Each structure stands twice: as C-alpha cells, then as structure tokens.
Amino acid sequence: MSVLSDHRGSSLLPSDVQLGVIDSDGQRICGSDLTAPSDDDLLRLHRGMVIGRRFDTQAGALVRQGELAVYPSSRGQDACQVGAALALQDRDWLFPTYRDSVALVTRGVDPVQVLTLLRGDWHSGYDPYERRVAPQCTPLATNALHAVGFAHAARYKGEDTVALVLIGDGATSEGDTHEALNFAAVWKCPVVFLVQNNGYAISVPLSKQTAAPSLAHKGIGYGMPSLLIDGNDAAGVFSAVTQAVRDARAGAGPTLIEAITYRMDAHTNADDATRYRSIEEVRQWAARDPIERLERYLCGRRLLDDKQLTAVRDDAETFALALRERLHGGPAADPDELFRYVYDRPTAMLRHQQRQLTQELSDAAEPAAGVGR
Amino acid sequence: MSVLSDHRGSSLLPSDVQLGVIDSDGQRICGSDLTAPSDDDLLRLHRGMVIGRRFDTQAGALVRQGELAVYPSSRGQDACQVGAALALQDRDWLFPTYRDSVALVTRGVDPVQVLTLLRGDWHSGYDPYERRVAPQCTPLATNALHAVGFAHAARYKGEDTVALVLIGDGATSEGDTHEALNFAAVWKCPVVFLVQNNGYAISVPLSKQTAAPSLAHKGIGYGMPSLLIDGNDAAGVFSAVTQAVRDARAGAGPTLIEAITYRMDAHTNADDATRYRSIEEVRQWAARDPIERLERYLCGRRLLDDKQLTAVRDDAETFALALRERLHGGPAADPDELFRYVYDRPTAMLRHQQRQLTQELSDAAEPAAGVGR
Amino acid sequence: MTATASAVGDDHMVGDARIDAAAPRTVTMAGALNQALADCLAADDSVLVLGEDVGALGGVFRVTDGLAKRFGDHRVVDTPLAESGIVGTAIGMAMNGLRPVVEMQFDAFAYPAFEQITSHLAKLHNRTRGAVSLPVVIRIPYGGGIGGVEHHCDSSEVYYTHTPGLRVVSPATPGDAYRLLRQAVKCPDPVIFLEPKRRYWSKESTNLVMDGPGIDRAVIRRPGTDVTVITYGGTVATALEAADAATAEGWDLEVIDLRSLAPFDDDTVAASVRRTGRAVVIHEASGFCGYGAEVVARLTEQCFHHLQAPILRVTGFDIPYTPPKLEQYHLPNVDRILDAVQRLQWDDTPVLPRSGTCA
Amino acid sequence: MTATASAVGDDHMVGDARIDAAAPRTVTMAGALNQALADCLAADDSVLVLGEDVGALGGVFRVTDGLAKRFGDHRVVDTPLAESGIVGTAIGMAMNGLRPVVEMQFDAFAYPAFEQITSHLAKLHNRTRGAVSLPVVIRIPYGGGIGGVEHHCDSSEVYYTHTPGLRVVSPATPGDAYRLLRQAVKCPDPVIFLEPKRRYWSKESTNLVMDGPGIDRAVIRRPGTDVTVITYGGTVATALEAADAATAEGWDLEVIDLRSLAPFDDDTVAASVRRTGRAVVIHEASGFCGYGAEVVARLTEQCFHHLQAPILRVTGFDIPYTPPKLEQYHLPNVDRILDAVQRLQWDDTPVLPRSGTCA
Ligand SMILES: Cc1ncc(C[n+]2csc(CCOP(=O)(O)OP(=O)(O)O)c2C)c(N)n1
Ligand SMILES: Cc1ncc(C[n+]2csc(CCOP(=O)(O)OP(=O)(O)O)c2C)c(N)n1
Ligand SMILES: [Mg+2]
C-alpha cells in the first residue's frame, strides 16, 4: 500500500565541499573521497590538456582569420573536457554540447571534422559511430535525453556501454534536464551526467539560474547519487567520472556530477564578457589554471621534467600545424548535399528542387542576357 | 568569486515520515511539527469535506445520467482539496487542475460553473477574477508556471497575494514542474506547490514515475523548503498549507508540499482502474478515509454531535439538489461564442466565418430542396 | 483528463499470436493498429512501444491492449509522464539501433515534445550526413468528433508537415491503419503517425496485410469524373458519404485519400485534378495555414489551365477546437462539402467570391 | 552557441530618455526596437522585459541594450534558462495585469515553449470567454542570412500563424519595427513578433512614431501595375531590389509588405492582385505548408477570374536550414524572384508546369 520507498537516501546528497585529488597549488589532497589516478593516467591527462588547450587557442585564431564563423572556447574548463573524455572506455558514448570540442579532440575525433560545424560547411563533420560521439548539441539539455535513451537501449541489448552527458549550469534550468535525470533514475540507466558549472550561461550568473545549495543537490530529488567536485582538477574529474562510469557499467544506475569551473574566454568570440563579469574575477580564476596545477604536481613528483614538457608542447604545436594545413585544403561545401540527407532517400519534391538549383547554378555560370534563362 | 552559496541547506529536506495533526484513527498526533488548526477551522474543514464529497458523488451520478461528458473524481483526496482551499485567504489565488473541482467548490466557485467544462458547454465556466481561481488546467504542470508568474507579478505590484498550485504526482515528471519550482525559488515568489501524490498517474504507479525517496526531496535541488505530509489528514493539510502561505506572504519564498493520498475512484468515469490496481489496495485506503477520521476526532472531542452531523449532511443534500436543478435549466451552448473570444475583437475572417455558420444554420432550419441553399 | 474507452472489439483476441493476420475478418481501426504493433513486436526485437499508460492499461484508447502482457514491460514501456522525455529518449534509443514506437496520449500533449521533434527527430539524419538514422514512429491520436474536452481534439498535422525531415501519414480505414503502421515502423525515416480518433471504432472486414500502396502514395477511394475531393484520416469517410449524397445532385465525385501528408503524392492527385478540372480539399484542422492551403497552392500551380474553378477548402473554422457540445458546428460535414462542390462554378459564369472568404 | 553582435548603432544613445522619438534620424532596426522597448517601459509600469541575457548583456543582438541599467533589473529581467518557464510565467504575469515582452534568443529556442504558446497563450482568452486577456508579446529573431549555425536561422512563422488566438507580425523596416512593436505591446491579444535577423543592421532615416498603418494592415511598399509581389519581414527588401531590377525587363512590380501575417489583410492584398492579375509570394521558410501556401490559396479563391497565371511561390527549399556556407543557395534572391515573374505566362500561351513543382 505504501506509495513511497522506505529509503530516505540522505546518502544521495553531495559533499559540502568540492571534492578533488590535487588542489590549486598542485598539492595532493589528503583523505579525499576520490581515488587518485595512476601516474600514467595523470600523464595522459596532462598531455590531453596541453594538446586540447592548443587546439582551443588554434580555433580562436582561426576565427580571427575568418576561417571559422564562430568558436565557443573551453579554455579554463580543460580539466573537465579532458578528464571526462579520458574516463570513458572506447565502447562508451559521449553526448557533448557546442562547448565541448576539446573533449571530442581528446576522444580522438578528427579535429578537422570537429571544426566542420564552426566553419559552416555542415552541421556536424564526423560520423558519430566512429568514435562514439554524438553530434555536438546546440539546443540546451536536449542531448541529456538522447544519452538516457541510448544508455537504456544498450542495457536492453545486453551491452555494457555507458553514456556520458555534458551540459552546462544554464542548461540545468531546462525541463529536458529534469526529464533526463528522472528517466535515467527510474530506468536505472548506465549514464553519467557531468554538469560543467562555469558560473555563467552566456551573461547570466548562477545566482539568477538557481537558488539551490549546489546543482548537485538536485540528484536526491531523482533518487540519484551526486558528487560536487573541483572542475579545475583534472585528476579529480577523471577520478569522479571513472568511478561513476564504473558504477553505471556495473548496473548501479546513473550519477550526477557537478564540476565547478570557469570559462576564461567569452561565451564565443562574438560575445563581450566585460559586460557581465569583472577582470578581477577572471584573474582569480586564472590562478586556478588546470594545466599549471597538474604540471606543478607532476613536476613536483618528478613524473615530468622540462624535456618531457617541451616534447608534449612540441606535439601540441605539430598537432595545431597539421590542423591548420588540413583545414585550408578542405573541399568547398556542396549544395547538392542540401537535398541528399533530409530523408533516407530524397523525395520526388526534393529531387525536383535539387534539379532546379543545379539548373540555376549552371545558368548562372553562363553569361546570360538579361534575366531570361 | 564563489559561484556557490555557502548555505548547504539540509534544513530544506523533508521529514522522514509524513507529518500530520490527526492520525488515521482520529487521534491527535503528539509533538507534530504542524500546528493544530483551531476548533472552528476543524469544523469548517469537516463541513467542507462533507459538502465536497457530496458534490463529487453528485457529479459522478450526473455522468451516469449523461448530463456530464466526463468527471475526474477526487474522492479520497478530500482532505487535500478542502484543506488547501480553506488555507487560502480571499485575496489569494488558486491554480488547480482537472482533478480539483472540490477545491473550487470549497473556494466558493459556483458549482454549476465548475461543471461547465465537464458538461461540454465551454472550456471553463467561471470568471477567474471573481473567486481568484485560474481555469482548471488540463495540460499537466503548465499551471505551475502560471502561478509563479502570477505570484511574481503580485510582488512586483506590491501586493501580498499568494498563489497556490495544485498538481499530481505524475505531473511532477514534466519539465514545466521543474521550471516552475526553479523560477519560484530564484525569484523567491510567494507561491506554494501542493503535490497531491495519489500514487498513480492514470494507470502508472509512482514507482515508474520517480526513484526519489519522496517527491518532497525535490525541494532542496531548488533551494526550496519542502514538507512531506499525510494527505488524508485535513487538519494536517490545512496546517501545512496555511504555514507555507503565511511564509510566502511574509516574503520567505515558496514551499513544496507533498501530500500522500489516494484517489478512491477511477481516473475518470471512463477509466477502468481494475486494470492496474488491486481491490485490496483500494480497501486499505478506504480505512484511511479523511472524513471519517476527522469525524472521529471531532466527535471524540465533542465538537460535533449527531445532530450537528445530520445538519451538515442535510446541507450537503440541499447543495446537491440545488446543483441538479440549476444544471438542468442551463441554456444551450451558443455557436456564436465560438468566434467571439478568439481575439479581443473578432477579426474580419472570423466575422465572415461566423456569418457563414449563421447562414448555414438558418438555411438548415428551413426545409430545403436538395442541397441547394 | 482523459476519455477512456475500449476501441478494440471483444470479438477477436487482439495482440495475440493466435490470429492469422492475413485472413479476412472484421476489425476496428484500433484493433488493426493493435495487431500491427503486435506483429511488429513479434517480428523484430528492436521494436519497442513507449508511452504513458501503454502498459497495463493498454493505452487510453486500448490500442496497446494486451501487448505488455504478451511482450513484457521491457518491450512495452510505461514511461514517466513527460513527452519531451519520451521523444528525446526514443531518439537516443534509435541512435543505438532500436525502433521505438511512441504513443502520445492526445495531440495537444505532444506539444511538450516539439523541440525534440523539430530540432532533433526531423534533423539528425541530415545533421550527420545520413550517418544516424532515426526510425522512430510517433503515434498521435488526432482530431475531434469524440466529444472530447479542450486539448483532446487538436488537429496538429501542419506543425509536422511543415517540418522537413519528417514523414507524416494518416490512415482512414482499419486495413490501411494496419498497413501504414507496419510500413511506418519499417521506414528508415521518422514518421508522425496521425490516428483519427473518431475512426478508432470504425469497422472493416479486411485482410490485415502490409503490402499494397506504399507509405508515400495516395489512393483513389472512389473514382469519379466531376470533382476531385482530396482528404485524409478522419474526413475520408465524411468525403465518401458526401460523394454518395452528391449522386442525387448528379455529381460524380472522385475521393482521394492522401494517406501520406508529407511527402505529397503529386502524381496521383494532380492527374485526378487534371481529369476532373475541379477540386475540393477537406480537413478538420483550422483553414488558415492549414494543410489544405498547400494542397490548393501546389495543385493550382500544377493544374492551372485545367481548372474550371478555384480549388475550395472545407475545413474547421479558425478557432481553438470547440467544447464538446459545439463540435458539430465546427467539423466538416456532408452539407458543407456539397455546398463547396456547388460553388465550383458549374454554370461557367464566374461567381465572384466574397471578400475574406476562407473555408 | 550564439553569434553576438551589436546591431545598435553607436551614433545615438539607445534606450535613452534624451532622444526625442519623433525627430527624424538614422536608425537601425535593432536601434528602433530598442527605442520602442524603452518607450514602452517608460510609458507603462506594467510593461516588463523578460528573457535570456536581456539584462547586463543587452541581448545577443543588443536589442535590449541599456534597458536594465535605465529601468532596473526588476523591469528588465534575466530569467533562468528555460523557455517554457519564460512564456509560462509571462502568462501568469499577464493574468495579474502585467504586459510582459518576452525575448526568445533564436527561433528554434522558442520550441520548448510550444505547449505554453499553443495551449495557453493562444487559448486562455477564448477559454475564459474573454475574462482573461493576455497582452504578451513574444519577440523572436527569425530567419537566416546572417551566417548562423544550425537552430539559429529557422523561419517558424507557420507554427504560429496556424494557431488561432495568436497575432503574428513582422516588421521590414526600422520605422515599422518601432511602430509595430509599440502596437504589439499595446495590443490586448498575444502577439508573436518576428524580427528578421538579417535586417537588424539595416538603416533608415525616419521618425519613430506609433501611428500609421494599424497592427493588422498590409502596406504597399512600392506601387506597380504588372505583378503583385507579396512578402514580409526579411524578404521585403529583397522584393524591392527585385522590383528595381525588373524595370530593366519592362515589368512594373507592386510590392506588398504584409506586416501582419495573422490576421491576413485580405482587402489590401486582394485589391492589388485583382488589379495586376499576377502575383508572386516570397518567404525564406520552406515552401511545403509554408505561409505562402495560405496566401496562394486564399488569393486564388478570391481573385480566380482575375488571374492570368497561377500565383507562384519563391521560398526556401524543403530542407532543414542550411549550414552557413550554403545559405546563399537556399534564400530567395532577386534572380529567383525575377525567374518566377517570368514564369507568369506573359505570352498568354499556357506553360504547362513541370510535375511536382513547388517553389
Ligand atoms: C533551448 C536553448 N535555448 C537557448 C539557447 C541559446 N544559448 C546558447 S548557449 C546559452 C548559454 C548556456 O549556458 P550553460 O548551459 O551554462 O553552458 P555554457 O555556455 O556556459 O557552457 C544559451 C542561452 C540554446 N542554445 N538552446
Ligand atoms: C502534458 C500532458 N500530458 C498528458 C496528459 C494526459 N493525462 C491527463 S491526466 C494524466 C495523469 C496525471 O497524473 P497525476 O499528475 O498524478 O494527476 P492525477 O490524475 O493522479 O490527479 C495524464 C497522463 C495531459 N493532460 N497533459
Ligand atoms: Mg555555463
């Protein structure tokens, strides 16, 4: 007769403080609830962030050169981008947003294909099934539901794939976030929600977005365990996501993770961040840079020396150079593609419209007398 | 720099057990966190429930007689309906659903006008501003946002009106519930959310709707205080809602209240509840009847005797009789109204369509030769 | 609130393997849809049925009656009550190889899913240059004529037909309901499947088979020579009635059941209109920017010099759907159809239309 | 993601009381809209501006630039990021006597609010027999031509024009943007206010005044004798360009700016079409079930015997909006308009249209 479960689950609440593995001074945090990654993993995290940061900077430069239409930088969120991407197994799936290009690059998606969207050639440049990355999602929070459905289907098929959702703090206000968390919890889906709380939705600060003690406090309202972590600590992000992914794979259901971080650049190149945040605030966050922090730790533990550091940075330069070169050489966008993929096969109406356009273009190619064609 | 408030607010969590004032045996609960209503209020609650129940039974009978198209009964939820309605001040606003006809009647909306919707004469039968009751809302959870906006406007205008939202357990899964709770908390609106958790959304049990320890546990995720109460205890519902309304009026912001209750009848007359719940379950809830419980308490305390009880029941019969009589006499629905209220003033196109219909009807009234008109 | 009624006849075992689908029998549209779902579920493990109350209850119209029992509640899933959630998760399932068949309880309750439908379901295949297919079917009971209260009788087809990337179909008969639903489930594109509520209980003695006209073809339900009457879903039966009544006036109407609203079967329909030279389009939805506008516009362009009169529309008024007691005034009926036919300028002296006319 | 750009000229102080609205000056459409909002906020305490980033940022197109500073953030409100929430609360505010002006950041991001718009905003006045008025304005930057990525360039007008109870308007010039927005805020009905993104930066030297053509009237932007070109919003300027180019071919085009998409100004438009005998409708949105279909259908019925040729449509293709580098192929342009004009059967020998033709 009881319509309520007995389990009152205060164990589902997040910690009062942000969990982490390495603090902003590059020191190991003692007694953390998070497991420290192996040294190898720490080096992978570092390398991923250096290359990711270089990609991010390169993309910014390409915007200024007019090669890209727009680019939403994740500089400052590097630890989330790389920590999350590396925590996944190869067979797992990532459901990213427009902000998460660096996570894609880390996961091995061809960077040229990552930039297809931002170059304006097509809406998405890669085959999602190749690296198991859904198209970068623009309508906020909608990707969370796709991940839940995907994860549910995996379980239905008897596969042990886990899906990782990336959303921002602003996106948590959307109804779709609520529905995704709820479906995931009710269906006990193998899915992990990572909220990159960078304090702003474009110009709107978190205080206008929520009155909750933390976004992670939403978990208990779905019966979902939640974690509040330091999002600028790559080791911590990696550890938290790895554990949540492991739990999900083992059938323990979803986890909600809130990572506190900051986007150092404007929302996109077109945004003017000085309108809504102070330089002082940005400066304070600069002191918490995720790469420097990990470097300090790794160098302190002599897992990284100057030579290795230079080698990683050189690799990043090589990566950026190759990207620039390959990007210049890309083929022009093809108008025929406009009609090709609307349906599995173009309808008669679309074939007709395509012929009209082809005709128009070939007419235009010939010098025509007046408008007569 | 901190993007998080310091207040970790575990005080926002609901109690482990359902709060109440009078238990199912009609005994006063000692040491309850809820304030006991005055004796006068208890008698008002009782009278409201007896009349409300009679209204509900009458509406059911009217369906069987073909006078109403459909009726969603709230039998069993009487304590929520009446306790919530009576907790409001006259100037406050109620934002009800299709399920909440008894709350409307309690609030003094003309019962004939309440039944307009269900009779099929019009979409809503009363002027919302008269008794400050929004039209009964069918699209689930959408009314919650209206209440939040309404309450926010009241504060903007410097009025101390409070808005009370009624929704069901099923409706909590909709994105609009999430957005309403969030807007209300961020804006600190004078609004109270009462979830009547009757264990089912049509046929779907709560276990398929949420995995949360309780629906009240959602409050903390918005930074909103929450209460879990016994929804079959009219005194408890009245007390909890009264307190939440008082807090809201005083500027303390919104409260989420989950009331555990049960609908004794099927979802509507058209529903077949035997398909999804056992007779045994219904029987167990019958033993927790909200009216009997309060009567037992009131009689035990000699606040009510047989004579008074008979008088209340007679009043309820008189109420039902008057309703039946007035309902029969109502004017027929008027097709001209179809065009009158689409816009503030009918557009030329609508006036034209109205003329067409008028012409058609007058043509049809004359015996016509063939189809020529 | 929800009108619930058993639309599945009791004279046959629905959702039951014991039935031989190909043997002719009398079946309601709801029963035919039920059988189609059962056959899809039986034929392909990747088919799932999702929705509110589709499990133990069998749906408020009983279209999924018995399916959860037969196939298990992992195949026939009562979801949480959230339509965006249902469609959004269905998209994710389809990305992972499943073929979800989603039930929206009533037309207006599909609106919360509008973003997922327009921005993702319709566009993911295009977005990914065909890498991702979304063979999702969204079943929506549409239209009025059942005495339903507000929000339960919308005709929302244009919201979907105007959204490239979606197929939109609507059956008019039990046999075609079976055929179209099976075709929709098989189709690699997302399909909005509009079920005319008022025809759930209409019966037909028929074989339930998948083959026959393809998912994108219109059919001529009644051949005629004088006027082409173009319609779909719930008003096909109305049009056929009107055609019968018209014979008394000496008019021979050809009735076309579009079946596929998007894409539109230009070949079948334009050929008919060129033959008859006159046409009327019928639907329940409001006229203004209604589906009929497209039918008129494209056929007028394609058949201009064959037309003896403008193509007329008989549609619902441009008002929110009426309360139950007034729907009789709103819905296209035989008289209105015949009235439109009569206005098709039979005497060849142009009748100047009234200004502002629409329906 | 969001393309942000200052569409407000720097040569005048926007949202500033010091400006005399009635003095002629050069103003962008964004600037005119900004001034309209400022004047509405100044004139009436019950007016509120709500939306994502409308406060400190001034909106991604800077249409609300300076307003929060001048009127305070209780009047110009950065809401939580949830469009259904924004529209739903705006409805509640309007029920309580306010006049909220809501900004949706881009067209496709209004879709989460679709249920609140169609089931409540459009219907509450009707539902309550006029007791509840909802004077809410929903501003939606619509259409393409700005190199925006997916979801940032939809033309969603039909979703709204097909929904009875809503008014839908779209300005084509800065002066009219000011006038229409002030009229919309004053209007007792809910208004969907579609702002053509690509014209935010277009300039005009004009008086910003409220009077002039009413909120439901079309205007003839260029008188002509040969063909009526009917359009609205972002393509009015394109049509005017085409009309200029057409003179070289000896065609004198009349260009009508509808302004009000719903209701439709039959009187003005039908009179023109009867005069010219030929018409072309232009819009960016996909053609199939697009707004142009309604224009063709109603005008063909009203003007059938005056028409020398079918009314043709020049519209976007029936595809999801293109990626930035391909939008030039999608958008109606001067050549396509002239091509349609040429197909209007000037030699009086019927040109048999190609089968399946649509645009
Ligand atoms: C449904 C929807 N509404 C609005 C937008 C426009 N928009 C793009 S990004 C953005 C802010 C998102 O903030 P957040 O979720 O915190 O992510 P961040 O950009 O900070 O990574 C907005 C409002 C959108 N993309 N989708
Ligand atoms: C948006 C929306 N989706 C679906 C429905 C159909 N429907 C009407 S009532 C109902 C169940 C509601 O359950 P709950 O919220 O628990 O309220 P109860 O009926 O139990 O009072 C459903 C699914 C609806 N009215 N609105
Ligand atoms: Mg953010």
Ligand SMILES: [Mg+2]
């Ligand atoms: Mg319930």
